[in-house]
Amino acid sequence: MDGATVVTRFAPSPTGRLHLGSAHSALFAERCAREAGGRFLVRIEDIDRARCRPEHAAAMLEDLAWLGLAWDGPVRVQSEHSDEYAAALETLRARDLLYPCFCTRTDIAREIAAIGGAPHGADGPVYPGTCRAMAESERRARIAAGEPHAFRLDIAAALASVTRPLLCEEVGEGVFEADPAALFGDVVLARKDTPASYHLCATHDDALQGVTLVTRGDDLKPAVHLHRLLQALMGWPVPRWRHHALLAGPDGRRLAKRDGSLAITALREAGHSPAEVRAMAGFPDKA
Structure with missing residues (x-):
């Protein structure tokens, strides 16, 4: 596949705050696109009206930008x-x-x-x-x-x-x-x-x-x-897939939204820098 045609996406459901595990998925998708000279998209999958909240979607986008992620084109919002x-x-x-x-x-x-x-x-x-x-x-x-x-x-x-x-x-x-x-x-x-x-x-x-490479967690x-x-x-066209291991905490359990201390917002408020949080999510900045 021509590297210029690689298109990945990060597509969270706004049922809570962005956490380290989700940040890992976003950074993984962006890296796959950028290393191939391709495009990285963000999509909000809020079709579940009972669980998704617009305020969570807005906070997720703010956290992604704070982490230094830059996506190509407008954010697609499924509920629209x-x-x-x-x-x-x-x-x-x-x-x-x-x-x-x-x-x-x-x-x-x-x-x-x-x-x-x-x-x-x-x-x-x-x-x-x-x-x-x-x-x-x-x-x-x-x-x-x-x-x-x-x-x-x-x-x-x-x-x-x-x-x-x-x-x-x-x-x-x-x-x-x-x-x-x-x-x-x-x-x-x-x-x-x-x-x-x-x-x-x-x-x-x-x-x-036009997503050509679907990246997401092993689950x-x-x-x-x-x-x-x-x-x-x-x-519909058939993409390739690439799944990554789930980020785990010190206890070996999968990181999830239920652990508020691992929310990106909480880490920001605790004084951590974007570089520190990217490292916590498994993507330390290159020296």
């Missing part, structure tokens, strides 16, 4: 583009690849127990497909009655509609075949309170923004399998 995600969902719905699911978590647990268990996927037990075979008349009646529901991807139908194998490239590890059925099953792509899932929005935006590595399928379904 809900119509685009709705259009992507409609494309899948028009191809009969989505179905409404009325199951609660309790319903799913009960069904799994009744059938003696379910395979364990990336997000827990794989959905057993309870609502997949529901008659269309019943679906319409329940939706018309205002019954809460999500929309799930019919993974078998989706896989049958694309050319396989679905190949992915992990930088430093090589090419592998995606297996979204085993890891995700009939994954939820939209809910009443979240008009589109992280998976759909992220892959849509990566394609729209999101399984998502590659589902994202590769969505790219095939929608005809």
